[in-house]
Amino acid sequence: MNLSMKDKILQRFLSAKGEPISGQQLADELGISRTAIWKHLQTLQEEGYEFVTIKKKGYRLVEVPDRVDAAKISSFLNTKRFGHAIHYFEEIDSTQSVAQQLARQGAEDGTVIIAEEQTGGKGRMQRTWHSAKGKGIWMTIIVRPNIPPHQAPQLTLVAAVSVVLAMKSLYKNFMPVIKWPNDILINGKKCAGILTEMLAEMDRVEGLLIGIGINTNHELDDFPEDIQSIATSIAIEEKQKVDRAQLVAEILKNLEYYTDEYVAHGFKSIKKLWEEHSGTIGKRIKATTIREIIEGQAVGITDEGVLEILLDDGQVKKVYSADIEIQNE
Ligand code: BTN
Numbered sequence: 610m611n612l613s614m615k616d617k618i619l620q621r622f623l624s625a626k627g628e629p630i631s632g633q634q635l636a637d638e639l640g641i642s643r644t645a646i647w648k649h650l651q652t653l654q655e656e657g658y659e660f661v662t663i664k665k666k667g668y669r670l671v672e673v674p675d676r677v678d679a680a681k682i683s684s685f686l687n688t689k690r691f692g693h694a695i696h697y698f699e700e701i702d703s704t705q706s707v708a709q710q711l712a713r714q715g716a717e718d719g720t721v722i723i724a725e726e727q728t729g730g731k732g733r734m735q736r737t738w739h740s741a742k743g744k745g746i747w748m749t750i751i752v753r754p755n756i757p758p759h760q761a762p763q764l765t766l767v768a769a770v771s772v773v774l775a776m777k778s779l780y781k782n783f784m785p786v787i788k789w790p791n792d793i794l795i796n797g798k799k800c801a802g803i804l805t806e807m808l809a810e811m812d813r814v815e816g817l818l819i820g821i822g823i824n825t826n827h828e829l830d831d832f833p834e835d836i837q838s839i840a841t842s843i844a845i846e847e848k849q850k851v852d853r854a855q856l857v858a859e860i861l862k863n864l865e866y867y868t869d870e871y872v873a874h875g876f877k878s879i880k881k882l883w884e885e886h887s888g889t890i891g892k893r894i895k896a897t898t899i900r901e902i903i904e905g906q907a908v909g910i911t912d913e914g915v916l917e918i919l920l921d922d923g924q925v926k927k928v929y930s931a932d933i934e935i936q937n938e
Contacts (some may be wrong), residue, residue, distance in 0.1 A: 610683055610693045614641065615649045619658065619680035631667030631762055633661055633910035644913040651816065660677060674827075675743060677723050677853045682699075685858035691719035691750065691865040692858065699721075700742075702729035705806060706821045708749035712808055712816040721785055723748040723857065730822065733804050741831050744842070746853055753816050754872050760811040761817055762914045762929075764868065764874050765791050765805040766822060770882045771863035776843065778860055783846040786888030789907065789916045789933055795901040797935075800824050803837050804871050821860065824848045870931045883910065889933060894918065896931040901926065904936075 612620060621630060636643045650660055650668065657674030670826045673681070677693035686692050694717060701707060704722040706729075711720060715880060727747050730738035740747045756765060769791035776785045778792070793801035804820040825831075827842035844850050871879050884890055889907045896903045896918060903926055905918040916928045 611688075612683060614645075615637065615652055616678070616680040618646065618649050619653055619678075620683050620692070622658075622660075622668075623673070623680060623684040625670070625764060625844055626774050627669060627671070629666040629669040631661045633643055634667070641802075647920070667695070668844060673882070675853070676725065677746065677748075677857060678805055681854040681863075682721075682723075682857050685855045686857070688862055688865045690717070690835050691861040692721050693717075696722045698724040700724065700726045703727050703731050703820075704749040705731055705804065705818055708751055708818040708820070709806070709808070712751045712818060713884060715810040716816075717752040717861075719861070720751040721748055721857075721861065722751075722796050731804060731820070732822075733930070738802065738804075739833055739836065740822065741827065744827045744831055746821065746826045746860075748857065748859055749818050749820045751816050751863070752819055752864070752868060754814060754868060756814055756815055756872065757812055758807065759913070760876075761805065762790070763816060763871065763879065764817055765803055765819070766883050766910075766914045767867045767871050768821065768864060769793065769801050770886065771867050772821060772823070773886045774863050774882070775856060775859035779856060780843065780847045780851065782848055783843075785886075787883060788935065789887065789888050790912070790914065790930075793844045795841050795843075798839055799842060800841050800846070801917070808926065819864070823855050823856070825856065841853070876914075880910065880912065889916070889935065893936040895934040895936055897934075898931040900930060903931075918926040 632643045633647050635646050644847045659672030663669050678697045680859050701724040704724055707722045724747050726742035728741035769787045773785050778888035785793050785795050788794050788906050791803040792799055801823040803851040806818040810813040824842035826844045832840045892907055905920040908917050908919045920927045
């Protein structure tokens with residue numbers, strides 16, 4: 610894992626779970642001086658971490674701020690590649706833009722860009738994505754699967770499955786579902802969205818930038834008024850605040866596993882999982898595409914991740930990109 614020295618120190622304290630660690634022991638383990646350790650602890654204190662000195666025992670971490678920094682995510686992480694490089698920002702325009710630059714510079718598979726706040730968060734269809742400070746998970750993962758460009762939309766569905774399964778494994782008070790192609794809804798309201806951008810040559814994906822936005826610890830009035838009736842957060846539905854870093858680590862674990870599974874064995878098993886967690890299939894929907902409005906029953910997705918809609922006249926129409934409204938709810 611490419612952690613900075615400061616993050617290595619922090620990770621050591623996080624895994625000590627409140628037990629004291631001596632400055633000398635840390636200095637020896639990390640091969641730096643005690644003064645250097647002390648300076649890093651000062652910086653961590655400025656970031657909101659609080660340490661107390663225990664006589665003859667060293668330092669004890671007593672307060673952990675609510676941040677999604679590299680050390681905190683790493684303390685939950687159990688992956689082979691994903692999240693081993695994490696670029697953390699207090700504030701950024703969009704994690705997608707940074708990911709784009711890093712991907713062009715050769716950032717490795719599974720590199721994560723994450724921010725507390727985005728000032729220019731991007732949604733699908735040129736929309737803006739509201740990214741309140743310290744409330745959500747605003748992250749982009751650079752994924753480099755060996756697949757041709759036309760298969761890229763399937764990987765977006767892999768991401769949706771990974772997010773929904775992470776939520777299901779950590780929280781018990783609600784049931785998230787996927788709205789095609791990759792919105793996550795809870796009780797009919799949007800909790801998360803995924804935006805995938807691609808760097809590609811004619812026949813080969815160079816990198817996918819999987820941008821995941823999750824409304825996590827928002828209360829209702831943290832959302833702008835115009836989306837309060839259609840948006841929700843995990844905290845609202847779970848009825849308590851949750852640890853954002855833990856959820857990030859769980860998503861990275863799933864995304865690595867299901868991406869590898871998909872690259873090795875194809876879309877079949879992912880498609881099955883996607884359909885199992887879909888809140889769209891079987892429902893009457895209205896799909897607004899750039900060209901037309903299509904109404905009918907969503908009957909399934911194809912092996913390319915394309916949505917199939919059964920029209921009232923019996924025709925089945927394929928939809929590649931659209932805004933979906935679920936009608937019989
Ligand atoms: C959607 O419209 O549903 C997709 C929303 C995607 C938002 C995420 S937040 C992290 C990443 N950075 C962005 O600017 N957008 C994506």
